[in-house]
Amino acid sequence: MIATTATPVPLPNSRLRVGDVLRVGASGLRTRRLRTGLSTLGVAIGIAAMVGVLGLSASSREDLQIKIRALGTNLLEVQAGTGFGRGSGTLPDTAVAMVSRIGPVTSVSSIATVAGAVRRNDTISAGITSGISVFAADPGLLDTLHATLADGRWLDAATSTYPAAVLGSVTAQKLGIVDVADQLRVRINDEWFAVIGILDPVAAAPGLDRGAVVGIAAASTYLTAGAAVVPETIYVRTSDADVAAVRNVLSNTVNPATPEEVQVSRPSDALAAQEAASTAFTSLFLGLGAVALLVGGIGIANVMVIAVIERRSEIGLRRALGATRAHIRRQFLTEAILLAGAGGVVGVGLGAGVTAVYASIKHWQIVIPPIAIIGGFVAAVVIGGVAGLYPASRAARLPPTEALRSN
């Protein structure tokens, strides 16, 4: 017998090109569109939740930051202590002059509440105050608070002595006044006051929004029957570097006799606290988003396990055509990653969309952190990879003879 053992020809290994891996992975998804769509949706919701939470908290933080910047962290508020053992509720009338002598103080203004009811006209009962307060303020208040006007003018040296009023934003809305050019008047107690200006919302002193501001001299003349108007709250603007130092000496300066009756606070602290609180909620919602993502990942694993069972004959055929175990593993892993990656893209888009819509409703600046976009997509791909690992290796381990067995 002639030796037929010809020299064993070393056969080149089976090869699957990178482009073909993607094509083969995608072809499995194309033929099962509904299932692909639904399992993609699972991941998309999880990613959208996380991107949305990150985007919304970043947008709201940005909004607070803008408010804090507008307010300035160098604004201090001085109030007379009220309550048992805390004094009379008023500050000495020398307080403004005293504070202005502190070196780093750049501006100082006072404000006081005056008893009075603001009405649209004299036929409305004085009992109906609509929750609008009357404040007496000096002309420097606008600058000290960094407040702005929606319309008209602020009080000046002249108008501070006349029956003229500047309305807070909410007040103007309640009284139905939008334009000072109409030369309207409001009734405060028994006097007519000309409306000369309307304020924008004042971040530093939100109480002003629901008030009508008149000059101190005018208040004394027309509203308190000549009694002096004593300051209740003093706003102090200092140079940025000396806020703490000024804060330390304010009580003693304002009321040297009984400094413990003076309360000093910084309005921006409240916003900073609000910002800190929103960070705490962000972690909570991120956790919920992660749970949604996990559920989405389990959904993908589930779909892939079913796909491997259903496509036994395809696996057998591919093995018969020369696919190695690694090729089969790669195919199903690619399929899972494409599935989750598509979910990631949709989710990032959805999350960004929700953020944009909600932020614009809230009039916030739209901020979507890049980490949320990149992180959302990467998280989806990783989830897909992890979810696909087991089904893919199960497909790879399936012996070709078993895969080809007719059902």
Added chain:
Amino acid sequence: MTADIAPIGVPALELVDVVKEYPGEPPIRALDGVSLRVEAGELAAIVGPSGSGKSTLLHIIGTLDRPTSGIVRLAGVEASAMSDKQLSAVRSQLIGFVFQQFFLLEGMTAIDNVANGLLYRGIAPSERRQAAAEALDRVGLGNRMQHTPNKLSGGERQRVAIARAIVNRPSIVLADEPTGNLDSKSGGSVMDLIRELHLEGRTILIITHDRELAASLPRRISMRDGLVESDATDETLQNATQ
């Protein structure tokens, strides 16, 4: 177009004393020492009742499974002791499969299904499609290239599967009950195609339980209880096809 066959003098397939045992109590001996030699260019049938071991033999010849002992050579390449990865290479380069259930991928056009026969050879997609188009032309489906399997008749599907099996120019085509899912007319035309491919020089081994079909082929290897019961070459048919 001629098939790439093994070097002259080297048989397309050679089995020496192949034994296949499945573990169990007692172990099941599906093949009990099968020796077989198929020359390049032969058209042969492996015939036998179910349980005779012909499916196991198909798996071993197709390198989908390894023998417990014995030697399997395909075109001179010793495959009995190869790793799983090397066996995949053998299947992608030396063997073409035709199955009873066609195993075409739904949602993929005929030409893409045929091109899959070259997918694991690392060949560029455009070259694969060109070879697939030629193979589809060869089986008479040049006008069905963009049809998906669900738009093709049973006979057409099997022709697509045959085109896929020959697109990589294998040393041997293994056809497992190729007409088993077809009516007699389509089955007849599929067999006509197989005979034509044989005349072009291809080596084709048909596994079937259909004695009538086997009788129409030049060589019939009958299996029973894991052994070759008879191996008959019909000189007249052999001559008729030469």
